[in-house]
Amino acid sequence: MGKRKENNNGGRDAEHDVYGRIVKYSGVFGGVQGLVILVTVIRTKIVARLLGTVGFGINEAFNRTINLVRSTTDLGLPFSAVRSISVNYEENDTAMLSRSVTVTRSWTFLTAMAGALLCFALSPLFSLWAFEGDRGYTLSIILLSPAVAFSIITGGEMAVLKGLRKLREIAVSQLLSVILALSVSVPLFYFLGLLGLVPSLVAVSFLTMATTCFFSFRAMPYRIALLDRSILKQGTGMVRLGVFFTIASFLGSGAFAVIANYMMKYGSSEVLGAYSAGYALMNYLGIFVFSAMESDYFPRLSSAADDREESMKRMNQQIEIAVLLIAPMVTAFIVFLEPIVKLLLTDEFCMAVPMARIAALSLYLKAVTQPMEYFSLAKGDSRTFLLLEAIYDVFFVLAVILGFSRGGLMMTGAAITITGLFNVILVIVVVRKRFGLHLTAQTRSLIAILPWPMLLALFTSFRLHGAAGWLSGTALLAVSVLISYRELRRRTSFLDKLFDKISKLTHR
Secondary structure (H helix, E strand, C coil), X not given: CHHHHHHHHHHHHHHHHHHHHHHHHHHHHHHHHHHHHHHHHHHHHXXXXXXXXXXXXXXXXXXXXXXXXXXXXXXXXXXXXXXXXHHHHHCCCHHHHHHHHHHHHHHHHXXXXXXXXXXXXXXXXXXXXXXXXXXXXHHHHHHCHHHHHHHHHHHHHHHHHHHCCCHHHHHHHHHHHHHHHHHHHHHHHHHHHHHHHHHHHHHHHHHHHHHHHHHHHHHCCCCCCCCCHHHHHHCHHHHHHHHHHHHHHHHHHHHHHHHHHHHHHHCCHHHHHHHHHHHHHHHHHHHHHHHHHHHHHHHHHHHCCCCHHHHHHHHHHXXXXXXXXXXXXXXXXXXXXXXXXXXXXXXXXXXXXXXXXXXXXXXXXXXXXXXXXXXXXXXXCHHHHHHHHHHHHHHHHHHHHHHHHHHHHHHHHHHHHHHHHHHHHHHHHHHHHHHCCCXXXXXXXXXXXXXXXXXXXXXXXXXXXXXXXXXXXXXXHHHHHHHHHHHHHHHCCHHHHXXXXXXXXXXX
């Protein structure tokens, strides 16, 4: 009896450690992404100030071109390679781990060269596409070819770090990269003006690659085998999974383009701008929670994909922590969105506030679905993942267009949340039927309790104004924080340990 009790305690301690790990790295990556966003906003403002609207537009067009070529030619390897590496890492098979990293780097090198050549060869077409029929930027796009190769290699090396669970190194490299980008681009823009755009993009992409490689080469020495057929053949499964992921990304971009064109045709550029700004702010909020899933959760899930019980346990743990973290954030977003918009943007964008408040509820729903959707990729079932994404995108487009046509931006926000609710039902059904995974009773009860402060905050934001609105909103936020804090303490001692460390530092 005594031994069983000890094992049970050990099991509970291990489970607490898992919850603590999820909270820790959600906080780490959320904090890093917050700093990245802050530095990016500062860099954007400096670019706009030094180069004006013309230079800002050209810079965005160059970035779109680089991202298009990169996403077309990297074959989704920065995502799919994580699964292959993490499986071998979990099995502690040094030989196979080294081989899977070599496969990843060999394929990444080939796709990087292909991306650079494609950018060079099709530069006149990219100039026509990015600059509305102007061939005058052909030479500039040719000179951007190395930036494409650098960004693809960065993606491959980041996949190595994720697969090897080098989470601290990932966070540090991301932060260093964005600081270096600011340090290099601003002097180039200041001294060269518009002529500094291309050198800046190439230099920033190179420094980002160099920073990432510094950490990944230390974790696993660099080796490629371009002439080894067995190495290249081994990567075909990884490429197949990555291609499906790339197609899903294109579907998402296509859905946004359809909606943008519809709003321009039946609305105005101001309406489209407000929609884009509100949607972007909402996504920035999501980054704080969802950024850790790709770096920490997906590798852990991939390594356990063949064990249904362990996969279901990890999935439910991730969902619980995700909803506990996102619920107070969404509540705060709803309560304080208007002053945030005025601070970061201008009063003109306040027309997006009602839409973004309602749409923010979809982030909570995404915290439920994303950990479940990742399982199809962790399992290597790319077709199921693509099917889920395609159904979601079609429903999203139809719902948003219908909502916008019936009630403008406010109904557009409702349509986004309704799409999120539809996706919850779809994903739960598909994941249960296809993989035999389901939400536990504990997870379901948590998901049902947490939205109430959010919903009440949304209701009061429309019904109460002035001091009454602020007081009620702040009170509901406090309730949401307390619920999440209590539930997090039940699952992990990480917060108590963190507060103890902070207390000791402040009392020194």
